[in-house]
Amino acid sequence: MEGRTETRNPRRWWILVVLCLSTLVLVVDNMALTVAVPSMTEDLGASAQDTQWILDSYILVFAGLLLTSGSLGDRFGRRRVMLIGLLLFGAASLGAAICATPGEVIAVRIAMGVGGALIMPSTLSILITVFDEEERGKAMAAWGSVSMLGLVGSPVLGGVLIDHFTWQSIFLINVPIVALAMVAGVLLMPESKAPWQKPDPLGAVLSAVGMAALVWWIIEIPQHGAFGGDATVTLAVAVAALAAFVVWENITKSPMVPLVLFKQRNFSGGSLSLALVQMGNGGLLLVITQYLQFVLGYSPLKAGLAFLPLAVTALVGNAGGAQLAAKIGNRFVILSGMLLMAASFALLATVTADTGFTLPAVALGVLGLGAGLAMPAAVAALMGTIPEDKAGVGSALNDTVQQAGTALGIAILGSLLTSGFADEMPAGTPERAKESIAGALAVGGGDAGLAQTAREAFTASMSTTFTVSAIGVLAAAVLATLVMRDRKPEAAEEVEERHELVA
Numbered sequence: 001m002e003g004r005t006e007t008r009n010p011r012r013w014w015i016l017v018v019l020c021l022s023t024l025v026l027v028v029d030n031m032a033l034t035v036a037v038p039s040m041t042e043d044l045g046a047s048a049q050d051t052q053w054i055l056d057s058y059i060l061v062f063a064g065l066l067l068t069s070g071s072l073g074d075r076f077g078r079r080r081v082m083l084i085g086l087l088l089f090g091a092a093s094l095g096a097a098i099c100a101t102p103g104e105v106i107a108v109r110i111a112m113g114v115g116g117a118l119i120m121p122s123t124l125s126i127l128i129t130v131f132d133e134e135e136r137g138k139a140m141a142a143w144g145s146v147s148m149l150g151l152v153g154s155p156v157l158g159g160v161l162i163d164h165f166t167w168q169s170i171f172l173i174n175v176p177i178v179a180l181a182m183v184a185g186v187l188l189m190p191e192s193k194a195p196w197q198k199p200d201p202l203g204a205v206l207s208a209v210g211m212a213a214l215v216w217w218i219i220e221i222p223q224h225g226a227f228g229g230d231a232t233v234t235l236a237v238a239v240a241a242l243a244a245f246v247v248w249e250n251i252t253k254s255p256m257v258p259l260v261l262f263k264q265r266n267f268s269g270g271s272l273s274l275a276l277v278q279m280g281n282g283g284l285l286l287v288i289t290q291y292l293q294f295v296l297g298y299s300p301l302k303a304g305l306a307f308l309p310l311a312v313t314a315l316v317g318n319a320g321g322a323q324l325a326a327k328i329g330n331r332f333v334i335l336s337g338m339l340l341m342a343a344s345f346a347l348l349a350t351v352t353a354d355t356g357f358t359l360p361a362v363a364l365g366v367l368g369l370g371a372g373l374a375m376p377a378a379v380a381a382l383m384g385t386i387p388e389d390k391a392g393v394g395s396a397l398n399d400t401v402q403q404a405g406t407a408l409g410i411a412i413l414g415s416l417l418t419s420g421f422a423d424e425m426p427a428g429t430p431e432r433a434k435e436s437i438a439g440a441l442a443v444g445g446g447d448a449g450l451a452q453t454a455r456e457a458f459t460a461s462m463s464t465t466f467t468v469s470a471i472g473v474l475a476a477a478v479l480a481t482l483v484m485r486d487r488k489p490e491a492a493e494e495v496e497e498r499h500e501l502v503a
Helices: 002-007 012-044 048-076 078-096 102-130 133-164 174-188 201-224 231-251 259-263 265-281 284-295 300-305 308-328 330-348 358-383 388-424 431-435 437-444 448-483 489-498
Strands: none
Touching: 012 048, 012 078, 012 102, 012 133, 012 174, 048 078, 048 102, 048 201, 048 388, 078 102, 078 174, 102 133, 102 358, 102 388, 133 284, 133 300, 133 308, 133 358, 201 231, 201 388, 231 259, 259 265, 259 388, 265 330, 265 358, 265 388, 265 448, 284 300, 284 358, 284 388, 284 437, 284 448, 308 330, 308 358, 330 358, 330 448, 358 388, 388 431, 388 448, 431 437, 437 448
């Protein structure tokens, strides 16, 4: 134990602060932007298609480049790649302040997507190389807490900024966070990289094309269906590129991505269960925000503050989860957390137009506690299986699986919500009123009857959506419990030796 303490980086907790800041900038920007979309599109004169590209261009580039950027971090240095990503993300955020057309904003978002893809895998890979097995749970919990605070707090921050300033302030808020993270990164963080390996350009191209096509196909499902329009072609490209990628990575002597990681029970079980959880969580903020604003009549700021129960209990779960995992193992902490999450979705499925906020507040509190317990434990378990020389690309592989789960969840749950709402609205209702609750309230004007009908239709559709979410999280709980194993003390010692920091 004494020797282990001596090998620990004395600045590791300060390094964790840098990693948290780097992750925070990604979470804050994407969540705050959703609040800014109405005023931004009005100011720029953006069409509905322009708005979709402003939101989706980032996701496509980010998802497509994750695996490649993780590999770059392992090869050229994780700190170097993260700092380049931060610089690009910050410069693009600054550039957004002078954008005057939708095309310029889309270009900026693409640049931010590249920066985000460089940042995200590096933060987690640096974390697992800096912290040993004994402390990694606490570090993961702190990292997860900051992400959760950013997720919940950024819509509130976005509402305040939009109320007092212009939509450009949403992007400018990134600049001081990026500057602080870069200065701290240069001063405090050691470099770490894997032994040199022959590049895999074909693997990089196939993964980028396959993931971008897959995410684009998912994004288009709510509008054009899974096989409508050009969807079939996009899906075919995704399947062909990803299949070729898997085949190539298994036959090449220097694979970019170690697919052999999926043979590890904790990696495969953790990744797939997290993907299912992210599918369940996918539409949560979107659905609940609409419920708060259109059914309960909350302002954007008040709607953001309504997520405080989620934030508070998530922090409690994160703090307690690390200690519990150390005592009883990750597997049962994950199971407990996921069962709480499934229970919260089941509670949300009972909400009606007349329920008010008390029940959703309780459900959000339960959800935060469950997520706070389950998510860091699942990430810690699967990341503990990754050898240090593959930390970057292993982290990216986990991020990619979760990103795909999130995108698929948003597409499926969003589609369920939209189609369910249209089905619940009475025959003869104007088409625009059937498209969304916002459209129904706008068409209805002062028509109290139509407004109440729309609220009832929305909550009925919301109930179906959250029932599906509950089933998805339950499936994740079962998968994690059956597949994952708690590490035995001897195995933990072996992994610890593999994860010593290469300074």
